[in-house]
Amino acid sequence: MHPSRQLALLAALSASLAIAACSGSDTPTVPDPNLGTGGPRTPVTMSVLGVGDFVPRRTTGELFVRGNIAYTTTWNNGTASSPFYIWDVSGDPTLIDSVRVANASTLGDIVTTPDGAYLVVATEYSQGSIVIYSLADPRKPQLVSRFSNAETFAGVHTAEVGLVNGKPYAFLSVDPAGTLAAKLVIVDLSNPAAPQQVFSKFIGRPYVHDTFVRDGLLFLGLWNDGVAIWDIGGGGKGGTPSSPVELGRVQTVNGHVHNIWWLKDPVTGSNRYAFIGEESPATGSSSAGDIHVVDVSNMSAPREVAFYTVPGAGTHNFSVDEPNGILYAAYYNGGVRALDVRGDLGTCTDAQKSTPTNSTTPLCDLTKMGRELGIGLLDRGNPVYIWGVQYVNGSVFASDMLGSIWKMRPVSRP
Amino acid sequence: MRIHFSLALSFVSLAWLVAPRGAYAQRPDEHAGMAGMSMPDSAGPSRWHVMAQAIPVLTHAAHTAGGADLTEGYLAQSVLMTRGSLWRGHAQLDATLNGEGLTMTRGELSTGGFGEGYVDRRHPHAYLHELVLTGVGSFGPFNYSASAGRGFAPFGTDDPMMRPFEKYPLNHHLAQILERGLIAGAMRVGPAIVEGATFGGDEPTSPSAMPRLRRFGDSWSMRATLLPRPGTELQASYARIESPEQASGFGLDQRKRSASVRMISRDGSRYALAEWASTAEWDGDRNVEAFAYESALAEAAATVGPIGVAVRLEQTGRPEEERLADPFRTPRPASDLAITGITRWRVGTLALTLPSVTHGAVRGYPFVELARLSARSTVATSVFSPERFYGGGSPWMGSIGFRVRYGPLHARMGRYGVALADSPAIRALGVSADAPHAHQH
Numbered sequence: 134m135h136p137s138r139q140l141a142l143l144a145a146l147s148a149s150l151a152i153a154a155c156s157g158s159d160t161p162t163v164p165d166p167n168l169g170t171g172g173p174r175t176p177v178t179m180s181v182l183g184v185g186d187f188v189p190r191r192t193t194g195e196l197f198v199r200g201n202i203a204y205t206t207t208w209n210n211g212t213a214s215s216p217f218y219i220w221d222v223s224g225d226p227t228l229i230d231s232v233r234v235a236n237a238s239t240l241g242d243i244v245t246t247p248d249g250a251y252l253v254v255a256t257e258y259s260q261g262s263i264v265i266y267s268l269a270d271p272r273k274p275q276l277v278s279r280f281s282n283a284e285t286f287a288g289v290h291t292a293e294v295g296l297v298n299g300k301p302y303a304f305l306s307v308d309p310a311g312t313l314a315a316k317l318v319i320v321d322l323s324n325p326a327a328p329q330q331v332f333s334k335f336i337g338r339p340y341v342h343d344t345f346v347r348d349g350l351l352f353l354g355l356w357n358d359g360v361a362i363w364d365i366g367g368g369g370k371g372g373t374p375s376s377p378v379e380l381g382r383v384q385t386v387n388g389h390v391h392n393i394w395w396l397k398d399p400v401t402g403s404n405r406y407a408f409i410g411e412e413s414p415a416t417g418s419s420s421a422g423d424i425h426v427v428d429v430s431n432m433s434a435p436r437e438v439a440f441y442t443v444p445g446a447g448t449h450n451f452s453v454d455e456p457n458g459i460l461y462a463a464y465y466n467g468g469v470r471a472l473d474v475r476g477d478l479g480t481c482t483d484a485q486k487s488t489p490t491n492s493t494t495p496l497c498d499l500t501k502m503g504r505e506l507g508i509g510l511l512d513r514g515n516p517v518y519i520w521g522v523q524y525v526n527g528s529v530f531a532s533d534m535l536g537s538i539w540k541m542r543p544v545s546r547p
Numbered sequence: 548m549r550i551h552f553s554l555a556l557s558f559v560s561l562a563w564l565v566a567p568r569g570a571y572a573q574r575p576d577e578h579a580g581m582a583g584m585s586m587p588d589s590a591g592p593s594r595w596h597v598m599a600q601a602i603p604v605l606t607h608a609a610h611t612a613g614g615a616d617l618t619e620g621y622l623a624q625s626v627l628m629t630r631g632s633l634w635r636g637h638a639q640l641d642a643t644l645n646g647e648g649l650t651m652t653r654g655e656l657s658t659g660g661f662g663e664g665y666v667d668r669r670h671p672h673a674y675l676h677e678l679v680l681t682g683v684g685s686f687g688p689f690n691y692s693a694s695a696g697r698g699f700a701p702f703g704t705d706d707p708m709m710r711p712f713e714k715y716p717l718n719h720h721l722a723q724i725l726e727r728g729l730i731a732g733a734m735r736v737g738p739a740i741v742e743g744a745t746f747g748g749d750e751p752t753s754p755s756a757m758p759r760l761r762r763f764g765d766s767w768s769m770r771a772t773l774l775p776r777p778g779t780e781l782q783a784s785y786a787r788i789e790s791p792e793q794a795s796g797f798g799l800d801q802r803k804r805s806a807s808v809r810m811i812s813r814d815g816s817r818y819a820l821a822e823w824a825s826t827a828e829w830d831g832d833r834n835v836e837a838f839a840y841e842s843a844l845a846e847a848a849a850t851v852g853p854i855g856v857a858v859r860l861e862q863t864g865r866p867e868e869e870r871l872a873d874p875f876r877t878p879r880p881a882s883d884l885a886i887t888g889i890t891r892w893r894v895g896t897l898a899l900t901l902p903s904v905t906h907g908a909v910r911g912y913p914f915v916e917l918a919r920l921s922a923r924s925t926v927a928t929s930v931f932s933p934e935r936f937y938g939g940g941s942p943w944m945g946s947i948g949f950r951v952r953y954g955p956l957h958a959r960m961g962r963y964g965v966a967l968a969d970s971p972a973i974r975a976l977g978v979s980a981d982a983p984h985a986h987q988h
Contacts, residue, residue, distance in 0.1 A: 192887075192930055209887065211613060211874035211936075238872035258871050258878055290882050308882045311752050312794065339797040340882060357797050357832065387832045389884065414799065414830050414837035417867065417888035417930035421833065491834045516928040534930050 179509030183225035185537030196532035206240035257288030295346030331375040357388035383435040420465035422447030438479030439497035469509035507544035595631035604948030614938025622650035647671035648754025662720035664879035692964025700724040701742035701770040706960035711857035718842035728758030733966035748789040815971035840864035848975035855900030855975030867931035888929030912977030
């Protein structure tokens with residue numbers, strides 16, 4: 134191509150991108166075009182598309198978005214019942230309604246079944262349960278059932294839902310209480326009106342905090358016991374939800390394993406990495422804890438190969454835009470962070486390595502590898518404390534413990 | 548959070564002004580621990596003291612948890628205590644049974660208070676509050692003792708139960724370490740006392756909980772005390788406690804410091820204490836400090852004719868944790884390592900103790916207490932907002948009650964063997980010269 138044509142094309146492309154960036158559409162936020170490939174980059178500031186039109190007096194917890202409807206929980210209510218909120222997020226997030234859950238002082242987690250037919254809400258404390266709602270009308274959830282028994286009574290901290298051989302199951306991380314240890318409870322949701330417990334086990338040191346289920350494998354965040362990988366129907370070891378078989382386990386630096394995302398990249402076909410959230414002490418205004426990258430290509434011997442750290446802030450929950458290979462992490466007072474997670478994360482130069490806090494072994498540092506693409510919500514003038522984040526259909530949504538719900542434009546790949 | 552130096556200086560000055568001069572003496576209706584038994588008494592008989600106490604109290608708390616105004620009554624500080632010497636004074640036994648687990652299960656309204664899963668209420672103590680056997684001896688100028696059992700680790704100041712207020716100070720969990728399974732040693736040379744102990748860091752999870760054997764020895768503390776003159780006591784101490792709030796041992800550790808000046812007149816009619824205490828919660832996995840709380844407290848008491856008057860000023864940092872459906876409770880153990888903020892509490896408390904009412908060997912000391920509190924987040928942007936949670940008003944508490952007691956008042960609580968300096972009881976707590984000498988030696 135002629136150089137002048139190249140310049141004209143580049144100018145046109147730049148103009149198009151600039152217009153798109155200012156248009157308020159769902160076109161991805163474009164990273165700094167000067168981003169290099171060999172060292173740290175200047176992350177873009179993620180554009181805000183909207184913020185909830187209602188700020189509850191209560192503390193906002195987790196969020197889950199499906200289609201144009203979002204659900205946000207309330208946390209630490211100190212009351213006998215707790216509401217969750219329903220939002221229309223087709224444009225600026227607009228409150229539609231709320232649902233009050235009885236016998237719950239905290240609603241820590243919320244998720245829909247993969248087909249979107251049901252909403253599952255985890256309740257704490259002392260009458261721990263999952264409450265199941267029909268989403269026949271997603272704007273008006275209707276109570277279907279509540280699953281609670283002696284094993285969940287202490288409180289269900291997180292509830293993940295996934296299909297195993299076509300059947301929906303809920304994976305409940307149950308709090309420790311008094312002298313009782315934490316517990317994993319697996320519930321068959323085939324009949325949402327009558328959920329059936331199929332497995333339970335005391336596990337985690339001292340907690341099992343969260344799980345991630347995909348393709349018949351269950352990843353468990355076991356705090357100081359690291360991450361365990363179980364075959365529950367897809368690992369080839371004969372495991373089932375009612376009789377899991379452990380495939381492997383890994384200790385990540387500093388423990389405090391809080392949450393997990395096992396990435397399956399539809400573009401590269403890679404399923405080599407799991408991302409582990411470390412939740413270290415947080416104060417309600419500051420936080421600590423890194424993202425640890427674990428190579429799970431050998432499930433029986435997973436190993437940590439890289440990490441991502443933000444000084445003065447710690448990670449909470451993740452969501453991955455898998456088609457684009459971008460991980461979005463809630464980072465409490467550090468806002469939202471967007472990381473490029475496509476390609477080889479475990480190979481880097483010595484200059485791209487750092488030593489994680491309280492470790493002696495240098496690991497690949499995603500920041501030094503130029504994989505930090507974007508930062509969101511630190512430009513708003515007021516502090517944020519981001520609990521959860523989710524990439525859905527070309528938008529990134531975040532729940533703010535100091536506010537309600539944010540809608541942002543995603544970043545694009547460099 | 549840092550307490551301003553000027554504030555600390557004010558506290559010390561206050562203590563100094565109120566403090567008495569002169570020697571001290573023990574009144575007949577009180578018991579200064581086993582002070583007189585620090586050394587083996589080769590000639591004397593065994594001596595035992597028994598004290599039973601209960602405090603029926605009615606408390607009104609305005610703008611307490613959730614912004615509520617509450618009035619409640621309980622039987623607080625229901626204890627049966629005994630101290631005695633064994634084997635011709637070569638051993639001492641301290642035992643305290645506490646009935647609060649039966650009489651105030653929901654805890655005692657105490658806005659700003661915290662600990663062991665209770666918040667804005669004081670938790671009931673363990674049924675077996677204290678059971679410590681101490682051996683004492685001497686070698687030249689050295690007096691020494693060794694203690695074992697469940698009780699107070701050598702750290703900080705006296706237990707609030709033997710101080711002139713019914714409501715505990717907010718810093719109870721910063722300034723004392725109690726109900727631990729321990730082995731402790733103490734040595735005294737002239738006016739100097741040094742103590743050390745190893746113990747299990749786990750705090751009780753219920754009134755009936757016992758120290759976990761597998762946790763024994765994971766924590767330690769040291770305390771140095773100087774007695775420059777009778778009635779005056781300077782103390783500094785340090786402790787490392789492993790995972791006190793997570794019995795499994797995987798919670799945050801604590802590093803605690805304390806310093807205090809205590810003065811009491813020879814008849815116990817005037818008393819003052821100034822103390823500073825701090826607790827840093829330590830993330831052992833990352834080897835970094837996670838949170839820190841600090842407290843400064845000054846209290847003084849005097850008898851004015853038949854009336855006991857006591858004043859306490861306190862500033863204490865409190866961790867804010869997730870609350871249960873009962874807003875006065877927090878999950879134990881917690882479900883993660885996070886807190887939602889740190890609140891700086893300031894409290895001024897005035898207590899009046901009236902002349903005793905006697906019924907046979909039982910004496911009752913009516914009292915009135917008023918406390919004014921203020922709460923402010925140390926970081927304005929914290930998730931926890933005290934203004935929002937307490938409804939925006941200024942919290943205060945008022946209490947009336949009786950200290951009902953049988954037997955001589957124990958003057959001190961929290962020290963064993965040669966570490967227990969002679970001291971009279973604080974008269975403003977309710978001590979009468981004509982009290983019956985029940986179970987006196």
